[in-house]
Amino acid sequence: MILQASQIDFGYRHKTVLDDVNLTVKSGERVGLFAPSGRGKTTLCKLLAGYMQPKRGTVTLDGKLLSDYPGACPVQMIWQHPELALDPRIRLRQSLTEAGPIDQRLLDALHIQPAWLDRFPRELSGGELQRFCIARALAVPVKFLLCDEISAMLDLVTQAQLWQFLLEEAQARDIGLVIVSHNSALLDHLCTRIVSLEG
Numbered sequence: 382m383i384l385q386a387s388q389i390d391f392g393y394r395h396k397t398v399l400d401d402v403n404l405t406v407k408s409g410e411r412v413g414l415f416a417p418s419g420r421g422k423t424t425l426c427k428l429l430a431g432y433m434q435p436k437r438g439t440v441t442l443d444g445k446l447l448s449d450y451p452g453a454c455p456v457q458m459i460w461q462h463p464e465l466a467l468d469p470r471i472r473l474r475q476s477l478t479e480a481g482p483i484d485q486r487l488l489d490a491l492h493i494q495p496a497w498l499d500r501f502p503r504e505l506s507g508g509e510l511q512r513f514c515i516a517r518a519l520a521v522p523v524k525f526l527l528c529d530e531i532s533a534m535l536d537l538v539t540q541a542q543l544w545q546f547l548l549e550e551a552q553a554r555d556i557g558l559v560i561v562s563h564n565s566a567l568l569d570h571l572c573t574r575i576v577s578l579e580g
């Protein structure tokens with residue numbers, strides 16, 4: 382499959398953030414997105430995942446708009462701040478089952494303890510919550526995963542385990558990855574290609 386952003390313009394109020402941006406990602410590719418803070422990486426991810434619509438240009442998956450795909454969106458985003466990605470009023474088990482059936486293999490691979498599922502988001506640490514958000518994104522038949530600074534809050538050992546798991550999972554399921562990070566060494570290590578938003 383091909384996820385394609387073509388001639389994207391986007392701004393907040395009167396401020397232009399993205400001007401004629403093009404990006405193509407194929408299944409199985411791992412594309413790093415690198416740019417200074419505030420340049421629009423998160424904004425581009427939100428557009429690629431269909432959370433917002435561009436002012437000009439299109440985002441398509443195999444030539445069709447994301448809204449043409451029924452059910453769970455095949456492009457999932459994992460956010461930099463996991464606490465903002467979850468409904469604080471519902472327990473994690475409900476968040477997970479709303480995405481799809483609980484897959485014990487995913488929970489084990491991400492070292493998610495069964496007891497966490499009975500808690501509310503505020504009752505987990507940032508790193509625990511992030512691993513939960515990754516399990517939730519992978520619970521749907523995802524084709525492209527947008528990872529926006531997802532590992533910065535994890536210790537180095539957990540980061541390494543997480544990326545090894547995500548790379549294996551992406552390869553096994555032919556998922557395309559877009560990886561946003563300020564850590565260029567991490568991107569060099571993980572990605573098949575790196576794209577700069579610096580113009």
Ligand SMILES: Nc1ncnc2c1ncn2[C@@H]1O[C@H](COP(=O)(O)OP(=O)(O)OP(=O)(O)O)[C@@H](O)[C@H]1O
Pocket residue numbers: 393394398416417418419420421422423424425
């Ligand atoms: N909801 C919003 N309303 C107004 N301006 C916004 C909004 N979200 C982001 N911006 C602005 O848009 C610009 C791009 O933000 P964005 O979060 O996409 O950048 P980024 O490259 O991901 O930054 P960082 O590396 O710091 O996470 C910034 O100048 C930011 O202040």
